[in-house]
Amino acid sequence: MDIQTIKQRFGIIGHDTYLERAIQVAVQVAPTDLTVLITGESGTGKEVFPKIIHQSSARKHGPYIAVNCGAIPEGTIDSELFGHEKGSFTGAHEARKGYFEVVDGGTIFLDEVAELPLSTQVRLLRVLETGEFFKVGSSKVIKTDVRVVAATNVNIPEAIEKGKFRQDLFYRLNTVPIIIPALRERKDDILMLFKKFASDFAEKYRMPSLQLTADAVRMLESYRWPGNIRQLKNVTEQISIIEKEKLVSAETLRLYLPAESNTSLPILYKREKEDEHLSERDILYKVLFDMKKDILELRQTIAALSTQSSMDEEEVKQNNAQLIRQFVNETKAFEQPYQDVEIQNADDDNEIHPSEVIHDDLSLEKIEIDMIKRALEKYKGKRKNAAKELGISERTLYRKIKEYNINL
Numbered sequence: 001m002d003i004q005t006i007k008q009r010f011g012i013i014g015h016d017t018y019l020e021r022a023i024q025v026a027v028q029v030a031p032t033d034l035t036v037l038i039t040g041e042s043g044t045g046k047e048v049f050p051k052i053i054h055q056s057s058a059r060k061h062g063p064y065i066a067v068n069c070g071a072i073p074e075g076t077i078d079s080e081l082f083g084h085e086k087g088s089f090t091g092a093h094e095a096r097k098g099y100f101e102v103v104d105g106g107t108i109f110l111d112e113v114a115e116l117p118l119s120t121q122v123r124l125l126r127v128l129e130t131g132e133f134f135k136v137g138s139s140k141v142i143k144t145d146v147r148v149v150a151a152t153n154v155n156i157p158e159a160i161e162k163g164k165f166r167q168d169l170f171y172r173l174n175t176v177p178i179i180i181p182a183l184r185e186r187k188d189d190i191l192m193l194f195k196k197f198a199s200d201f202a203e204k205y206r207m208p209s210l211q212l213t214a215d216a217v218r219m220l221e222s223y224r225w226p227g228n229i230r231q232l233k234n235v236t237e238q239i240s241i242i243e244k245e246k247l248v249s250a251e252t253l254r255l256y257l258p259a260e261s262n263t264s265l266p267i268l269y270k271r272e273k274e275d276e277h278l279s280e281r282d283i284l285y286k287v288l289f290d291m292k293k294d295i296l297e298l299r300q301t302i303a304a305l306s307t308q309s310s311m312d313e314e315e316v317k318q319n320n321a322q323l324i325r326q327f328v329n330e331t332k333a334f335e336q337p338y339q340d341v342e343i344q345n346a347d348d349d350n351e352i353h354p355s356e357v358i359h360d361d362l363s364l365e366k367i368e369i370d371m372i373k374r375a376l377e378k379y380k381g382k383r384k385n386a387a388k389e390l391g392i393s394e395r396t397l398y399r400k401i402k403e404y405n406i407n408l
Contacts, residue, residue: 001027001056009055010048013196014189018181022049029176030056035128037113037173038151040180043230049178050109050149059147062106065099070112077120079136088137100133100144107147113173114154114165125169148173183228187221193229194220197236208246210239215250223257369404372397376406 003023006012012023029036030053038046047066054064072080079089083098099108110116116124127133128148132141150173159165183190194212202209212220225231235256239248375386387397400406 003027006052006056010052012045012048013193014186015192016181016186016189018179019186019189022178022180023052025176025178026052027056029053031058033147035147035173035175036149036178037170037176038149038178038180039156040151040153041182041226041228042153043228044180044182045229046151046153046180047109047111049180050107050151053149054107054109054147057107057147059106063103064107064109065103066109066111067099068111070115074117077117078123081120082123082133082135084136085138088135092137095135098133098135100127100146101142103146104144105146107149110148110150112152112154113150114152114156114159118164118166121166121169125166125172128169128172183225183232184223190221190225190232191217193232194236197233198240201237201240205240207240210236210243211247212253213247213249216248216253219250219253219257365404368400369406372400372404372406376401 001009003020006023006027012019026036026049036050036053038049040046050066051064054060067081069077078084079092079096079098081098081100083096083101084092086092086095110124123133127144127146131143131145133144134141154165156165156170156174160167160170183193191212194210198210201207227234238256239252243252245252371390372386375389376383378389379385383397383401384394387394390397
């Protein structure tokens with residue numbers, strides 16, 4: 001079957017190059033028995049591709065089952081997948097076949113495969129490599145002929161690094177990878193999808209179909225859609241039901257697009273490789289230490305303004321007060337945990353003296369050195385325990401000891 005036929009049969013909407021590439025790979029790998037791993041963000045429609053693979057293969061007349069690995073409790077996942085013998089655990093009143101036995105000769109789709117416990121991952125690896133497994137509570141080997149297609153929205157290499165996913169299982173699953181693009185990467189398809197959903201809901205609820213103004217179309221296409229197609233469909237349904245006016249403007253659309261939750265920390269800390277595994281408190285320390293430099297620059301700026309003969313006394317006071325207020329407002333979020341660090345605000349009569357902005361004996365550097373020394377003394381020089389007490393990594397603590405020449 002060609003790509004257009006596949007789209008029509010499985011209800012796929014869009015002309016994005018990467019989407020069509022994913023469909024093409026699914027069709028090409030279908031006649032084989034190779035294991036396929038489908039990756040993509042939640043809501044991108046990954047569940048359609050295992051059906052394409054199954055229906056385009058020689059197994060299409062065999063059984064097909066989709067299993068959401070994240071929805072099955074850890075204590076019963078082995079029994080669900082591989083079955084169990086009577087009396088093998090509390091509540092096992094009779095023997096039961098697992099999915100791998102039931103789907104013999106067909107295809108099993110393991111959605112959210114990264115949610116599998118490590119012990120279950122070992123069992124799955126054996127099935128993939130040998131086609132054999134044991135029921136829970138049995139020593140009898142059972143053979144099965146099952147095509148496995150898996151999917152995840154988790155970054156598996158990161159999960160491997162954290163010890164949550166087996167590297168050998170990843171390579172075994174990832175024989176043929178299929179990557180589903182996020183909706184924000186398919187901007188030309190967004191309006192097409194909206195119109196399709198609007199038409200479907202108009203028919204379902206027997207009402208006129210939604211229309212978009214030009215500014216609403218621009219907003220629709222520029223939004224990031226963190227929930228992807230699922231979110232777009234939900235938003236379209238909400239507007240269809242709630243709004244009486246069927247010509248939707250950008251102002252109306254904005255009511256249904258939640259603000260994206262982004263970190264308030266500076267982006268440079270998010271992207272620095274050496275800080276990838278630092279705790280939130282560790283990052284906060286870094287922000288505060290860099291703020292020290294900003295405070296010193298602020299003092300220099302105020303001093304320079306104070307010496308400019310071209311300004312009268314009242315103008316200097318006003319400029320100084322404005323700078324102080326601006327800085328204090330920008331750093332309010334960090335004041336609470338560090339009440340000892342005082343930044344003097346402008347008083348009512350705008351009397352600001354540059355030397356009073358921050359006191360050297362209350363500098364962040366001195367506070368940090370003092371905290372490090374206390375932690376090291378508490379744990380008798382054991383850096384690992386001291387770092388844990390401070391909420392920073394041992395590597396960061398070592399760097400700070402060397403930087404401040406702290407004697408242990």
